[in-house]
Amino acid sequence: MSADTKIAELLTEMHQLIKQTQEERSRSEHNLLNIQKTHERMQTENKTSPYYRTKLRGLYTTAKADAEAECSILRHSLDKIAEIKSLLEERRIAAKMAGVYSDSDPPRKTMRRGVLMTLLQQSAMTLPLWIGKPGESPPPLCGATPASSDYVAKQGDKVAARVKAVDGDEQWILAEVVSYNHSTNKYEVDDIDEEGKERHTLSRRRIIPLPQWKANPETDPEALFSKDQLVLALYPQTTCFYRALIHTPPHRPQDDYSVLFEDTSYADGYSPPLNVAQRYVVACKENKKK
Amino acid sequence: MSDPAAQALQPRLLQTQPAGSSTAATGSGTGTSDPARPGLSQQQRASQKKAQVRAFPRAKKLEKLGVFSACKASDTCKCNGWKNPNPPSATRMDLQQQAASLSEPCRSCGHALADHVSHLENVSEDEINRLLGMVVDVENLFMSVHKEEDTDTKQVYFYLLCNFCFFLRTSLSWRAPLEGVLNFVQYKFSHLAPKERQTMFELSKMFLLCLNYWKLETPTQYRQRTQKDDGTAYKVDYTRWLCYCHVPQSNDSLPRYETTQVFGRNLLKSIFTVTRRQLLEKFRVEKDKLLPEKRTLILTHFPKFLSMLEEEIYGENSPIWEADFTMPASDGTQLGHQTVISPASVSGSPALSKKSGAGCLKSVSSSLTGEKRKLPEAVTLEDAKRIRVMGDIPMELVNEVMMTITDPAAMLGPETNLLTPNAARDETARLEERRGIIEFHVIGNSLSQKSNKKILMWLVGLQNVFSHQLPRMPKEYITRLVFDPKHKTLALIKDGRVIGGICFRMFPTQGFTEIVFCAVTSNEQVKGYGTHLMNHLKEYHIKHNILYFLTYADEYAIGYFKKQGFSKDIKVPKSRYLGYIKDYEGATLMECELNPRIPYTELSHIIKRQKEIIKKLIERKQSQIRKVYPGLTCFKEGVRQIPVESIPGIREPAGSPAEVKDPDVLYNMLKNLLAQIKTHPDAWPFMEPVKKSEAPDYYEIIRFPIDLKTMTERLKNRYYVTKKLFIADLQRIITNCREYNPPDSEYCKCANTLEKFFYFKLKDGGLIEK
Numbered sequence A: 001m002s003a004d005t006k007i008a009e010l011l012t013e014m015h016q017l018i019k020q021t022q023e024e025r026s027r028s029e030h031n032l033l034n035i036q037k038t039h040e041r042m043q044t045e046n047k048t049s050p051y052y053r054t055k056l057r058g059l060y061t062t063a064k065a066d067a068e069a070e071c072s073i074l075r076h077s078l079d080k081i082a083e084i085k086s087l088l089e090e091r092r093i094a095a096k097m098a099g100v101y102s103d104s105d106p107p108r109k110t111m112r113r114g115v116l117m118t119l120l121q122q123s124a125m126t127l128p129l130w131i132g133k134p135g136e137s138p139p140p141l142c143g144a145t146p147a148s149s150d151y152v153a154k155q156g157d158k159v160a161a162r163v164k165a166v167d168g169d170e171q172w173i174l175a176e177v178v179s180y181n182h183s184t185n186k187y188e189v190d191d192i193d194e195e196g197k198e199r200h201t202l203s204r205r206r207i208i209p210l211p212q213w214k215a216n217p218e219t220d221p222e223a224l225f226s227k228d229q230l231v232l233a234l235y236p237q238t239t240c241f242y243r244a245l246i247h248t249p250p251h252r253p254q255d256d257y258s259v260l261f262e263d264t265s266y267a268d269g270y271s272p273p274l275n276v277a278q279r280y281v282v283a284c285k286e287n288k289k290k
Numbered sequence B: 001m002s003d004p005a006a007q008a009l010q011p012r013l014l015q016t017q018p019a020g021s022s023t024a025a026t027g028s029g030t031g032t033s034d035p036a037r038p039g040l041s042q043q044q045r046a047s048q049k050k051a052q053v054r055a056f057p058r059a060k061k062l063e064k065l066g067v068f069s070a071c072k073a074s075d076t077c078k079c080n081g082w083k084n085p086n087p088p089s090a091t092r093m094d095l096q097q098q099a100a101s102l103s104e105p106c107r108s109c110g111h112a113l114a115d116h117v118s119h120l121e122n123v124s125e126d127e128i129n130r131l132l133g134m135v136v137d138v139e140n141l142f143m144s145v146h147k148e149e150d151t152d153t154k155q156v157y158f159y160l161l162c163n164f165c166f167f168l169r170t171s172l173s174w175r176a177p178l179e180g181v182l183n184f185v186q187y188k189f190s191h192l193a194p195k196e197r198q199t200m201f202e203l204s205k206m207f208l209l210c211l212n213y214w215k216l217e218t219p220t221q222y223r224q225r226t227q228k229d230d231g232t233a234y235k236v237d238y239t240r241w242l243c244y245c246h247v248p249q250s251n252d253s254l255p256r257y258e259t260t261q262v263f264g265r266n267l268l269k270s271i272f273t274v275t276r277r278q279l280l281e282k283f284r285v286e287k288d289k290l291l292p293e294k295r296t297l298i299l300t301h302f303p304k305f306l307s308m309l310e311e312e313i314y315g316e317n318s319p320i321w322e323a324d325f326t327m328p329a330s331d332g333t334q335l336g337h338q339t340v341i342s343p344a345s346v347s348g349s350p351a352l353s354k355k356s357g358a359g360c361l362k363s364v365s366s367s368l369t370g371e372k373r374k375l376p377e378a379v380t381l382e383d384a385k386r387i388r389v390m391g392d393i394p395m396e397l398v399n400e401v402m403m404t405i406t407d408p409a410a411m412l413g414p415e416t417n418l419l420t421p422n423a424a425r426d427e428t429a430r431l432e433e434r435r436g437i438i439e440f441h442v443i444g445n446s447l448s449q450k451s452n453k454k455i456l457m458w459l460v461g462l463q464n465v466f467s468h469q470l471p472r473m474p475k476e477y478i479t480r481l482v483f484d485p486k487h488k489t490l491a492l493i494k495d496g497r498v499i500g501g502i503c504f505r506m507f508p509t510q511g512f513t514e515i516v517f518c519a520v521t522s523n524e525q526v527k528g529y530g531t532h533l534m535n536h537l538k539e540y541h542i543k544h545n546i547l548y549f550l551t552y553a554d555e556y557a558i559g560y561f562k563k564q565g566f567s568k569d570i571k572v573p574k575s576r577y578l579g580y581i582k583d584y585e586g587a588t589l590m591e592c593e594l595n596p597r598i599p600y601t602e603l604s605h606i607i608k609r610q611k612e613i614i615k616k617l618i619e620r621k622q623s624q625i626r627k628v629y630p631g632l633t634c635f636k637e638g639v640r641q642i643p644v645e646s647i648p649g650i651r652e653p654a655g656s657p658a659e660v661k662d663p664d665v666l667y668n669m670l671k672n673l674l675a676q677i678k679t680h681p682d683a684w685p686f687m688e689p690v691k692k693s694e695a696p697d698y699y700e701i702i703r704f705p706i707d708l709k710t711m712t713e714r715l716k717n718r719y720y721v722t723k724k725l726f727i728a729d730l731q732r733i734i735t736n737c738r739e740y741n742p743p744d745s746e747y748c749k750c751a752n753t754l755e756k757f758f759y760f761k762l763k764d765g766g767l768i769e770k
Helices: A003-045 A050-101 A113-125 B004-014 B016-027 B030-036 B042-054 B058-066 B125-147 B151-162 B164-169 B177-189 B194-213 B219-226 B232-250 B265-285 B292-314 B328-333 B350-357 B360-385 B395-406 B427-434 B453-469 B475-482 B529-543 B558-563 B600-625 B663-679 B708-716 B723-740 B746-764
Strands: A158-164 A170-181 A186-191 A199-203 A207-209 A230-234 A240-248 A257-261 A274-276 A281-283 B438-443 B487-494 B497-507 B512-520 B548-553 B588-593
Touching: A003 A050, A158 A186, A158 A199, A230 A257, B042 B125, B042 B232, B058 B125, B125 B151, B125 B232, B151 B219, B151 B232, B194 B265, B194 B292, B219 B232, B219 B265, B232 B265, B265 B292, B395 B600, B427 B438, B427 B529, B427 B600, B438 B453, B438 B529, B453 B475, B453 B487, B453 B497, B453 B512, B475 B487, B475 B512, B487 B512, B487 B529, B497 B529, B512 B529, B529 B548, B529 B600, B548 B558, B558 B588, B663 B708, B663 B723, B663 B746, B708 B723, B723 B746
Parallel strands: B512 B548
Antiparallel strands: A158 A170, A158 A207, A170 A186, A170 A240, A186 A199, A230 A240, A230 A281, A240 A257, A257 A274, B438 B487, B487 B497, B497 B512, B548 B588
16 A cells, blocks of 8 residues: 555544544533533532432543543544654655665755755654653653663664764764664764765764654653753754753743753853754763863 | 138139149148158148147238138129239248238239238137138148049049038038947857956957058059959948048048948948958067057957957848947946946935834835735736737736635645745745744944934844854954944844844945845854845845945855855946945955846745746646647558648647747848838837936836837847747837827827737738738
C-alpha cells in the first residue's frame, strides 16, 4: 500500500474518531449536568442523604468512565497523527535517500535560508506534547529528560552534533542522522544546512538527540530545564547550538524557553534573553568549562 | 538689410576681377607668404592678417573699406568702389604706406574717397573691424580662386566669392546624422563593460574629429577612384562641404559647420573607403608621435572599430542613422552626457524631517494597500467602457481568474506560517508588517528641537544594533553618524524594540543617497527583513525624488546588496559623488537605480500574482485549444507526402489569421506600417511621450503610456515578437488619448482618424482579418 493511500485511510479514521469524540462529549455533558443538578438539590435540602450519596457515586463513576472513553479516543487520534507524521517522515527519508544515492537525479535544489529557518520553526511548533496517564512519569527524550545511555537515534532523527569546523574550532550543529554503525559505535550525520551539505562520521558522545516530545509545564514541570541551568540552545535563525543559561522556562505547553547565550561581545558576557523552542534546547555536557 | 557690410560689399563683388587683383596686390602678403611660412595653416594666416589690418589707423581702414564701397556722391554715380589713383607698387609693404587722404579722388569716378565711405562715419570701431575681417576673407577667397588648380574646386570658390553675401546670411538646419556614429557605439558596444565602452566611444569621437578636419578628395579624384558612378551626388556634397565646412575654417566671416553635423550617411558612404585607408596610413606614419596610451588604442582597436563601422555604413538595415535613435536599455548610460536628475525636494531641516519622517512610511504603506484594494473595481468599470485592445484577454475572463486565485475557499486549511520553498524573500516580512508585528519608521536626531524620547531611545537601539552587527566599525563612529542630524535612519521596530535599520544620508543636490550602515540583529536574520527594509527605503526615496543609492559594501555585504538590485556598475558620474560619499578602504562601491513606477514593497507580491494569472490563462487556453482532429486518410489513398502546414491544427493553434512566423518578415512589415502611421497627418499628437510639463496629471491618469517614438524603439529592440503586441500598443495610444481627453477635442479627432487609418492598413497588410 502506498504511503498516500495509507495516509488517506488514516485521515478517514481520524475523521471518524473526531466524530466519536463529539458523541462522547455530549454524553458526558449530560451526565455532568446531572451531577451538577444533584449537587444543587442537595444544597437546597441542606442534608446529604444516603440516596444522594449512592446516586452521586453512580453518576461520578459513569462520568469517569465517560471521560476515560473520551480520553482514549483522543489518545487514539494522537496516535493516528503520530502515525501520519512517521509516514511522512519515512517518505521524506526515502526521497532523500533516492536523491542522495541515485546518480541520475539532479542535485537537490538548495532551499533559500529563510525557508529552511521557517521549516525548523515549524518542526519545533509541531513537536508533539507528551500527555501521560495519571501518575506516569515522562519518558526519555521528553523535554529535558535525557535519552537512556544505550539509546541509538534513528535514521532521520534530528540531533545536535559536535563537528570540527574548517578552522579547527569545535561547533555544535543541527544535523540529521543518516545511519549508525553498531560495530564502530559511530553515527553518520548530515548537516541540516544544505549550503554545508557535509556528511560527518562522529562517535556517540558527539551526538545529542533532540527531544521528541514537548514537556507540559503545567503537568510535568520536572521534565523541563530550570532557571540558570546551563544548556545548549539553537541560536535563533541559525543552525548552530551555543552554550546558554535558562532565563525562564516555558509556562504553557506552546511557550518557548527564554535563554541567555554566552556572548563575549556583550558587557556582561551574555546576550539579551532570546526565545528558543523546547525542541532545540538540550543538556550541555559540561566537559569544557570556560 | 541693416548690414552695412552687405550693402557695401554686394556691388563690389559683382565685378570681382579688376578690383580683386588690385586689393590683392595692395593689401596683402598672403599670396606670397605661402612658401616663406610653411608652418602656418591657412586659418592662422588669415587671423594674423586680420589682426594686422585691425591695427591700421582709422584713415587706412577707411581707405581699405572704401575700395569695397559704392560711391554715394550722387544717385547717378555708378562707381562701385574707390580706386586709388596712385596704385602702390607691389613690392612695398602696405604698412609703411601712407593712408590716402579722404579728399583723394577715385580713379574711376573722380569722387573723393570721403564720398565712398560716408556711410561709415558714425560706425563704431568694432563694426569697422568686423567689416575689415570680411574684406580680408574675401581677399583670401579671391586668392584661393586664383591658386586653385582643380577645376571643380575653383568653380566652387568662384561661386562662393560671387555669392559671398548669400552665404553670410544662410544658415543650415540639417539634422545631425553623422552623429549616428555615436549611436553606433551604443548599438554595438552597450553590452561591454563601461571601460571598454568608453574606449569605443573615444574612438568614435576621434573618428568624428578626424572627419571634421579631413580634406575631402575632389570630385575628379572621386570619379577616377570609383569609376562606376559619375559623382554628381558626390559633387553636390563636395560643394556643400567646401562652402559650409572647409572654407569657413579659414574664413571666419562665413558661418561654419562641422562636417559631422551637416552630413549624413551618404557622404560617409562615398568617402569611407578612401578615408579609412588614408587615416590608417596617417596613423601608421605618425605612430611615433602619438602618446603611448593613444598608440595602443589607435593601432589595435581603431582598425577593428572601422571595420565594424563599415558594416553599419553599407549595411541595409542599420538603425543607427535614424535621427531619433535611442537605446532604451541603457538610457541612463549615455556616455559622457548623462542627464542629471532634478534636485530632490527634501526638506533640509532636520527638525521637520524628524517630525514628519517618523511614521510617514507607515502611512505610505497603508495608503498603498488601501489603493490596491480599490483598484480592481475602478479598472473594471473603466475597462468596460473602453474599446478592447485586439488580442487582449476579455475582462470577464480576467475577473474570473482573479476570483479563483483570491478565493479564500480555494486555499487549503487555516492560515499558517508555513511557506512554500519558492516564496518570495520578503513575503514573511510583508505579512508581519500587515499584521502590525513589525513597523518601519524613518527617524533622525535634531539639534534645533528637543527630541522625542521614544525617538532617542530608538536611535540608541539603532546604534546598538549597528555596533553589534558591524564589529569592525568603531562604536564612536557609528554613534556619531546615527546621531548626526544630516543622517537619517530607517528603523525596523518589533515589539517596541529596534531590531534593524538602514542609516543613510541624502544628497538632494547631487541626486543620490549614500547608504551608511545596514543591519538586522542576528537573531532576526534570514526572515526577509533586510529586503523589506531596503524596499521601504526605495519607496521613501521615490517619494523624495532621489533615484540613486550609492554605498561602499564590504565583502560580506556585497551579496546582500546584489539581491537588493545593487550593482558594481556605477552610472552616477564620479563628479557627482566624489567628496560627498564616505570612502572605505577595501570596500566596493555599489549603486542601485530606482524606478519611480515600481511599488517596491509590493513588487514580489505583484509578480507572483501576475504569474498566477498568466498560468491560469494559459491553462484555460490550452483546454480550449485541445482539439482532436480526425486522422489523415490521404496516405491510404496513395498520397506519398504532404506539406506540413496542410496538416489540420499545425498552422492555427491560436486562431486565424495565421501569425507571421518569420521574425524578420514580421519586423519589416511592422516597420513599414509604423513608418506609414508616423507620417500620417494626424499622428502628430502621438509622436513622442506626453511631457509632464504639458500635462502634469497625465501619468496619474494614464497607467500605460505609449507613443509612436517608444513604439519605434520597441520595434528596434525586437520587442514586437508577435503582431498582437504591436497592435495592442497601437490601440493603447488611441484608448489612452480617449481616456485623457474630452471626446470632442482636437486630440481625440486625431485619434479617431488615426485609428481608422491603421486598422485599414492592418487589414491591407493582412495582419488582421478583413
